[in-house]
Amino acid sequence: MIKYLRAILFPFAILYGIVVFVRNKLYDWGIFKSRQFDIPVICVGNLAVGGSGKTPVTEYLVRLLSTYKVAILSRGYGRETKGFVLADDTATAKSIGDEPLQYYQKYPEVTVAVCEDRITGIERLKEAHDLIILDDAFQHRKVKPGYSILLFEFEKMRRAQWLLPSGNLREPFSGYKRAQQILITKSPETVSLRDKERINARFSRFPAKDIAYASIEYHALQPVYRTGKAINMPSKSAETTVFLLTGIANTKPLLQYLEGQYKQVVQHRYPDHHKFSLGELSALRKAFEAHQDTEKLILTTEKDAQRLLDASIKDLLLNLPVFFLPIKVDIHAGDQHHFNQEILDYVSRHTRNRSIH
Incomplete structure (x- = not known):
């Protein structure tokens, strides 16, 4: 399917490429000015x-x-x-x-x-x-x-x-x-x-x-919400189910890592920089609470965690075990x-x- 769609869009890619190529050349030649x-x-x-x-x-x-x-x-x-x-x-x-x-x-x-x-x-x-x-x-x-x-x-x-x-x-x-x-x-x-x-x-x-x-390089999980209460940090466990909430372009490396650490990964995946709605997060909460496993947590990326700090979202997720996974290059x-x-x-x-x- 992707192969056929790519073929259909190929003429537009050629046109796009010509426009970008000419634009770059105009900068390279100094006709368009760079500072x-x-x-x-x-x-x-x-x-x-x-x-x-x-x-x-x-x-x-x-x-x-x-x-x-x-x-x-x-x-x-x-x-x-x-x-x-x-x-x-x-x-x-x-x-x-x-x-x-x-x-x-x-x-x-x-x-x-x-x-x-x-x-x-x-x-x-x-x-x-x-x-x-x-x-x-x-x-x-x-x-x-x-x-x-x-x-x-x-x-x-x-x-x-x-x-x-x-x-x-x-x-x-x-x-x-x-x-x-x-x-x-x-x-x-x-x-x-x-x-x-x-x-x-x-x-x-x-x-x-x-x-x-x-x-x-993956590091220890960190809580998204710091309430002043003691937080039991989850350990990597073959008995733990992870509900993974993401709004990033490529989840493959993260998913591969998590699947090697935890029992199950349940994806709630959205496009890059997606603004999570209350409806989407309510659905996540319901799915989390309805899941039969006792050892479970909600996990997101450090970037996505920034969009979970809004007051209305925080009220919805505050009492749940919501963590982010820090990474370094x-x-x-x-x-x-x-x-x-x-x-x-x-x-x-x-x-x-x-x-x-």
């Missing part, structure tokens, strides 16, 4: 729509660059506000988006802002910060980052990828040439030499030393030093930071 800034600007992006792991990679950079005053600038996908918004203690997923809210709550020392116009956002942030991380801005050609990290999912690199609307590529694959480093995310802990050679060969004009591989040992050093060198070389660091 550079006198401050390190690191872009974390991808060529595909959603699901490549930009959030944990952005968090990795925050930890790597912790000696600098860092600002994260995002579009704030899914928010109900417009323009430049600086995250503060009143911020919600509705006001700044789920991922920026996650950054703000986890890294209070970092400035988090959202703005659909990245030039305006950088202008507002540049004087008070040493560097700016742009979350998901690789196609925002009005800004020319000093350093771009482009992410690709391991599994998707093992098969052909197609342009929208036939596939999920936002621009032709050749766009990778604008990046300084490529990171293959959600890789197995050990990548075979054959897989590496096959994947690296797809980046024929890119140095192999600048292609790194990373896996997902684990860059493979053979690639980590070079990956880190290239980024640190880029930031330290910048004239504004030489006398400080």
Whole structure:
């Protein structure tokens, strides 16, 4: 079915590809202007729509660059506000988006802002910060980052990828040439030499030393709601049933992990950045309460948890065992030093930071 649908949409993908190709060339030739800034600007992006792991990679950079005053600038996908918004203690997923809210709550020392116009956002942030991380801005050609990290999912690199609307590529694959480093995310802990050679060969004009591989590192479950009461943390158990609530682009790696840890995983799956309705969460609660197992819990992702903090939703789920599963990106040992050093060198070389660091 997907094969036939892709064939039907292929002419539209060709038209889309031509438009994107011409747009990129106009930027490359300087006919459309890109703006550079006198401050390190690191872009974390991808060529595909959603699901490549930009959030944990952005968090990795925050930890790597912790000696600098860092600002994260995002579009704030899914928010109900417009323009430049600086995250503060009143911020919600509705006001700044789920991922920026996650950054703000986890890294209070970092400035988090959202703005659909990245030039305006950088202008507002540049004087008070040493560097700016742009979350998901690789196609925002009005800004020319000093350093771009482009992410690709391991599994998707093992098969052909197609342009929208036939596939999920936002621009032709050749766009990778604008990046300084490529990171293959959600890789197995050990990548075979054959897989590496096959994947690296797809980046024929890119140095192999600048292609790194990373896996997902799962951490202990955390409660979504902190009520001050003692919480019995669930253990990984072959006797526990998990009700998995997600609004992310790709649930496959998470599902594979959970199915290896728990008795059963009951999915309540929605599209990326989905705004959970009270009806949907009421259905989840009913299904959870009606399930015969005594050992059971509701689990979501850290990003999705941000959208469960709304007062009305919290009232509905507060007395249930609702947890999120934190993740980190684990860059493979053979690639980590070079990956880190290239980024640190880029930031330290910048004239504004030489006398400080």
